[in-house]
Amino acid sequence: MRLAILSDIHANREALDAVLASLDAHRIDRIVLLGDIVGYGADPVYCLERAEALMAAGAIGILGNHDLAITSDDFDMNSAARAAIEWTRRQLAPPHLAVLARLEETHREDNVLLVHASARAPRAWHYITDPGSAERCLRATDAPVTLAGHVHVPCLWRLTSAGTATPHIPLAGQEMPLSPRQNWLGIMGSVGQPRDGSTAAAFGILDTRARTLTIERKAYDHYEAARKIREAGLPIALAERLLRGR
Amino acid sequence: MGRMQLQTGAVLDGFLIGEKIHQGGMAEIWEVTKAGIDVPLVMKIPLILDGDDPTMIVGFEQEMMILPRLTGPHVPRCYGCGDFSAQPYLVMEKIAGESLLSRFKQAPIPLEEVIDLGARIATALCSLHKQDVIHLDLKPSNIMLRPLTGDPTAPGGEAVFIDFGLSRHLRLPDLLAEEFRVPMGTAPYIAPEQVLKLREEPRSDIFALGVLLYTLATGQRPFGNPEHKTKALLRRLHEQPVPPRMLRKDMPGFLQEIILRCLEVKPERRYPTAQQLAFDLSHPDHVALTERATRKPVGWLRNFLAGRFANSADAPLSRIESYRHATTAPIIMVAVDLSPEGAPLREQVQSLTAMLLEAKPLARLACVNVLKTARLGIDTMTEEDGTSTHVKRLVELKNWAAPMRLPPERVTYHVLEAPDAAEILLSFARNNHVDHLIVGARGSGGVRRYLGSVSTAIVAEATCSVTVARVPSAQQEEETMQESVLPAPTP
Numbered sequence: 208m209r210l211a212i213l214s215d216i217h218a219n220r221e222a223l224d225a226v227l228a229s230l231d232a233h234r235i236d237r238i239v240l241l242g243d244i245v246g247y248g249a250d251p252v253y254c255l256e257r258a259e260a261l262m263a264a265g266a267i268g269i270l271g272n273h274d275l276a277i278t279s280d281d282f283d284m285n286s287a288a289r290a291a292i293e294w295t296r297r298q299l300a301p302p303h304l305a306v307l308a309r310l311e312e313t314h315r316e317d318n319v320l321l322v323h324a325s326a327r328a329p330r331a332w333h334y335i336t337d338p339g340s341a342e343r344c345l346r347a348t349d350a351p352v353t354l355a356g357h358v359h360v361p362c363l364w365r366l367t368s369a370g371t372a373t374p375h376i377p378l379a380g381q382e383m384p385l386s387p388r389q390n391w392l393g394i395m396g397s398v399g400q401p402r403d404g405s406t407a408a409a410f411g412i413l414d415t416r417a418r419t420l421t422i423e424r425k426a427y428d429h430y431e432a433a434r435k436i437r438e439a440g441l442p443i444a445l446a447e448r449l450l451r452g453r
Numbered sequence: 454m455g456r457m458q459l460q461t462g463a464v465l466d467g468f469l470i471g472e473k474i475h476q477g478g479m480a481e482i483w484e485v486t487k488a489g490i491d492v493p494l495v496m497k498i499p500l501i502l503d504g505d506d507p508t509m510i511v512g513f514e515q516e517m518m519i520l521p522r523l524t525g526p527h528v529p530r531c532y533g534c535g536d537f538s539a540q541p542y543l544v545m546e547k548i549a550g551e552s553l554l555s556r557f558k559q560a561p562i563p564l565e566e567v568i569d570l571g572a573r574i575a576t577a578l579c580s581l582h583k584q585d586v587i588h589l590d591l592k593p594s595n596i597m598l599r600p601l602t603g604d605p606t607a608p609g610g611e612a613v614f615i616d617f618g619l620s621r622h623l624r625l626p627d628l629l630a631e632e633f634r635v636p637m638g639t640a641p642y643i644a645p646e647q648v649l650k651l652r653e654e655p656r657s658d659i660f661a662l663g664v665l666l667y668t669l670a671t672g673q674r675p676f677g678n679p680e681h682k683t684k685a686l687l688r689r690l691h692e693q694p695v696p697p698r699m700l701r702k703d704m705p706g707f708l709q710e711i712i713l714r715c716l717e718v719k720p721e722r723r724y725p726t727a728q729q730l731a732f733d734l735s736h737p738d739h740v741a742l743t744e745r746a747t748r749k750p751v752g753w754l755r756n757f758l759a760g761r762f763a764n765s766a767d768a769p770l771s772r773i774e775s776y777r778h779a780t781t782a783p784i785i786m787v788a789v790d791l792s793p794e795g796a797p798l799r800e801q802v803q804s805l806t807a808m809l810l811e812a813k814p815l816a817r818l819a820c821v822n823v824l825k826t827a828r829l830g831i832d833t834m835t836e837e838d839g840t841s842t843h844v845k846r847l848v849e850l851k852n853w854a855a856p857m858r859l860p861p862e863r864v865t866y867h868v869l870e871a872p873d874a875a876e877i878l879l880s881f882a883r884n885n886h887v888d889h890l891i892v893g894a895r896g897s898g899g900v901r902r903y904l905g906s907v908s909t910a911i912v913a914e915a916t917c918s919v920t921v922a923r924v925p926s927a928q929q930e931e932e933t934m935q936e937s938v939l940p941a942p943t944p
Contacts, residue, residue: 367631368511375626383625386514388537 209234212395212411214241214356218248219399222408225427226398233412241356242271242323247445248399249435251295255303270310271323272332277307287442294441320350324357334358341372345392353392360403361396361422365389379424393420406452466535468544493547512618515628519617523584526611527577548597548613557593561672571666572734577612578727579886582655590619591661592639621652635683641674645718648686656720663715671700696748706746707737713745725782725815728886741862782815783888788878789822790893791849798893801922806891807857818864822850823874843868875910882917890915893922
């Protein structure tokens with residue numbers, strides 16, 4: 208089975224449309240929305256409606272911290288993120304909240320664990336940015352492959368035989384074999400707000416039969432997405448970071 | 454993990470098991486056959502000792518990941534692999550003959566053979582590094598030579614690397630990262646940065662090749678055969694080998710220059726690429742000699758001090774910069790037309806060359822001129838005043854390059870004698886792994902285009918990038934626009 212994993216869409220309509228349109232070429236069997244469909248961007252309604260249609264057609268939806276913050280306050284968020292959450296709440300109607308309510312905390316599909324932030328305490332929203340946090344996530348599950356998002360920078364972590372985690376920075380479009388003898392943690396990067404220096408949307412392709420993971424990049428009209436953020440009166444920094452990919 | 458007992462006559466995934474031809478400490482090799490595959494095959498099976506020792510397995514996993522992704526004549530072609538859920542194995546093309554180990558044991562061997570082997574191995578390294586793979590365990594038992602065939606156009610004689618168990622694929626996750634407490638590699642060959650457990654430096658292979666050349670030429674190992682313990686290996690971070698000419702009096706300076714440059718502690722002081730090393734080994738007369746060529750043994754005091762005063766300008770290795778081969782250190786070849794009518798073009802070619810060299814400080818330049826010979830008959834290759842035409846051309850070529858003020862180690866000069874200029878230029882570019890060829894085109898119009906000029910033939914057939922220089926004139930500009938090649942910028 209081939210899964211397309213879309214994480215951290217963050218209400219970016221242009222990025223989501225570009226990624227979904229590119230999936231035809233990847234012969235996808237199932238789509239995974241790995242959390243944070245909303246927050247930061249100017250199109251939460253559109254993105255939630257698209258998510259609802261995808262889930263009706265079989266997509267898996269995972270809960271992210273921004274999704275949860277719509278209905279329950281998150282005091283760990285920075286001011287720009289909180290401002291965006293408050294703005295987003297004003298855009299949404301009950302049917303949109305119903306979509307958010309259907310998102311799962313984690314999902315296990317055979318050997319693959321899907322979670323937004325970390326397998327260790329999924330609702331604590333730990334950031335996997337160093338070997339320590341990666342190791343804690345890898346040790347919290349018996350799934351050989353864990354896929355997560357949340358940090359907006361693609362990375363592939365492996366648990367060494369010594370029990371530490373070691374990173375690999377994926378090259379866009381490079382198919383990476385995931386040896387069945389190892390435990391892997393793939394960080395997908397972000398569809399709607401990439402932060403690794405590239406403005407292109409990032410998403411993952413997991414082939415469960417061939418046991419390969421590929422991080423793909425898709426350029427989209429990030430100028431338009433940034434323009435809409437400014438026009439909506441959202442914090443200007445949220446528009447600027449789309450233009451820088453940081 | 455249940456494993457079948459492998460024996461002659463058994464069948465595994467369609468491969469009929471033949472004789473066991475090698476029993477090593479880490480793996481065994483069996484001859485196998487399969488219907489539909491008519492090249493000789495071998496199957497490599499890892500020895501899994503009691504308790505599934507992870508360090509034994511992980512090297513085989515790494516090889517299973519890397520070998521199937523490699524192509525070209527310098528690696529055995531992979532025909533199948535079985536994963537660890539059943540019986541792990543790799544099936545690959547059988548390379549006839551023995552590894553270099555037997556020849557190695559006869560060292561010292563004739564210097565011509567050392568140079569020839571070195572060039573073959575460096576060429577194989579070019580191919581490997583261009584595929585983003587670093588071998589990291591280069592040694593005689595891991596290198597074979599494809600048997601020569603009677604047919605000169607058929608492949609043969611290429612160095613082939615075997616055993617990718619410690620190798621690194623730069624685009625894939627490294628299964629060996631942080632798996633071992635001690636540095637990985639074979640003690641006599643291991644490069645300083647490998648001692649520090651860095652596994653992403655292609656120039657580590659150039660260091661190992663230096664050890665190999667040194668040993669083949671002198672019969673002695675440059676760093677002995679230290680115990681494989683980190684403490685003993687740490688000496689490599691500052692150790693300078695005895696200059697090989699001290700051990701082999703008939704070794705020419707250029708060979709000591711090449712070997713000691715390979716053995717530099719800091720990767721950035723070694724050859725930047727295997728291509729550039731192969732180039733020097735193929736053109737001994739053009740090696741720029743530095744202090745290395747005449748170096749005398751380093752006293753124990755200097756070696757001691759080098760280890761103590763690590764902060765001096767000559768500091769031993771502490772950190773390496775990330776590095777990509779041909780993109781940062783290409784071999785640039787420039788074809789220079791020395792005929793009187795080529796004068797305006799020469800200037801244009803020179804300014805383009807200078808521009809490229811400025812952009813790539815690690816690039817090296819090969820200046821080439823073709824001395825046309827008759828297809829039939831004997832040419833008089835002597836000028837009226839008795840000097841050889843060849844030498845005269847060489848001097849002119851150097852004069853042409855002089856205004857660029859290139860240090861001698863960055864530039865070489867070649868006068869090639871052949872009846873067909875395009876053909877000899879193309880074959881020089883191919884044989885020397887040239888990355889970028891600069892050639893001038895004398896005008897673009899009319900008869901020349903239909904009859905075929907040297908530059909047209911080069912653009913059509915070169916396997917590398919080509920820049921075509923032109924002298925723009927009012928009349929030619931219009932035609933230039935229609936060309937697919939890059940026109941020279943207006944000065």
